[in-house]
Amino acid sequence: MTSKRITPEWITHLKSDEVFVFGSNLHGYHAGGAARTALKWGAIYGKGEGLQGQTYAIPTMFGSIQDIQPYVERFVEFARSHPETKFLLTEIGCGIAGFSPEDIAPLFEKARNVKNIYLPQRFWEILDKKGSE
Numbered sequence: 001m002t003s004k005r006i007t008p009e010w011i012t013h014l015k016s017d018e019v020f021v022f023g024s025n026l027h028g029y030h031a032g033g034a035a036r037t038a039l040k041w042g043a044i045y046g047k048g049e050g051l052q053g054q055t056y057a058i059p060t061m062f063g064s065i066q067d068i069q070p071y072v073e074r075f076v077e078f079a080r081s082h083p084e085t086k087f088l089l090t091e092i093g094c095g096i097a098g099f100s101p102e103d104i105a106p107l108f109e110k111a112r113n114v115k116n117i118y119l120p121q122r123f124w125e126i127l128d129k130k131g132s133e
Contacts, residue, residue, distance in 0.1 A: 023092030025061035033095040060093035072107040
């Protein structure tokens with residue numbers, strides 16, 4: 001099942017029913033990494049969270065993993081309430097924000113059973129490993 005819900009390593013275009021999910025900062029300064037890429041699909045400079053065009057911002061550029069968790073939970077609930085849309089999650093927080101996939105992937109445990117959320121391959125590997133422990 002997970003093999004069909006893996007975010008492509010490089011996202012260069014979006015279909016009309018797809019949303020690019022990226023890590024942002026609270027102020028919505030989309031200056032680098034996936035956040036900068038999100039600008040071409042409607043990310044709004046100055047908006048740090050939520051749906052923006054064909055993108056969805058999850059703040060990761062502040063605080064600790066525990067601080068990020070509520071934003072991830074809001075995203076998962078949002079995706080669950082929009083089953084007609086495919087949400088392509090990038091490795092949020094694993095670039096400029098400085099977290100590792102091992103830090104971030106467990107935040108998406110609840111996303112495992114949300115059929116329209118696609119996760120990066122490394123997140124699936126970490127979640128699957130944790131599930132078998």
